[in-house]
Structures are given as C-alpha cells and as structure tokens.
Amino acid sequence: MIKILIVEDEAPISNLMKMSLRKAGYFCDCAYDGEEAAEKIGQKMYDLILLDVMLPDLDGFQLCQKIRETHPFPIIMLTAKGE
Numbered sequence: 001m002i003k004i005l006i007v008e009d010e011a012p013i014s015n016l017m018k019m020s021l022r023k024a025g026y027f028c029d030c031a032y033d034g035e036e037a038a039e040k041i042g043q044k045m046y047d048l049i050l051l052d053v054m055l056p057d058l059d060g061f062q063l064c065q066k067i068r069e070t071h072p073f074p075i076i077m078l079t080a081k082g083e
Contacts, residue, residue, distance in 0.1 A: 002047045003027045007037040007063070008078070009055050017050065034058025038066060046073050053079040 004021055008014040009032050018028045029044070031037035035057045041049070049067065053060035064075055 001025070001027045003029070003045070005029050005031060005037065005040060005044075005046045005049045007031045007034070007049060007055065007060070008052045009033055034060070034063040037063055041067060041071060041073070049073050049075045051075050051077050053077055 002025075004026050006014050006017050006021075006028055008017065008030070011032065014030045014032065018030055021028050029040055029046075031040050033056045037049075037051075037055075038058065051060045051064060055063065058066070060077060060079075064077065067073060067075065
C-alpha cells in the first residue's frame with residue numbers, strides 16, 4: 001500500500017485530504033506542523049509527502065530542505081499563496 005504523509009496545519013483541510021486519499025486506497029499519516037512532520041519522517045518511510053508551505057515552527061521550505069538532506073522521498077508542495 002502506498003504511504004503518504006500529509007503535512008498541513010489546518011485540521012479540516014488535512015482531514016479532507018486524508019479522507020479522499022484513503023477512499024482512493026492510500027494509507028495516510030498527518031502532521032500538523034514542521035517539527036511533528038520531521039519526527040514522523042524519521043520514524044517511517046513514505047512514498048510521498050504532501051507538504052504545505054505555510055506551517056508553524058518549521059515552514060514547508062525549511063522542512064523540504066531538511067528532508068532532502070537525509071531522505072529521497074518525493075514531495076509535492078502545497079500553498080494557498082497567490083504569488
């Protein structure tokens with residue numbers, strides 16, 4: 001089963017993404033800030049990380065850089081920013 005980590009600080013958005021992906025047959029974990037995501041990434045292997053840009057503690061760009069130093073996980077960056 002494909003494992004996806006959803007890193008999104010807004011629980012309703014995270015839960016909707018998780019529900020939709022599970023319905024499509026994927027296993028999903030959620031993290032609600034950059035630090036929590038970094039911990040989960042250190043503990044599990046993921047096939048994909050869906051990463052919000054604007055996160056508390058460690059933002060998406062900082063987390064992406066940290067992930068790239070140690071893991072080859074594919075990452076899709078998500079943002080609500082208009083620019």
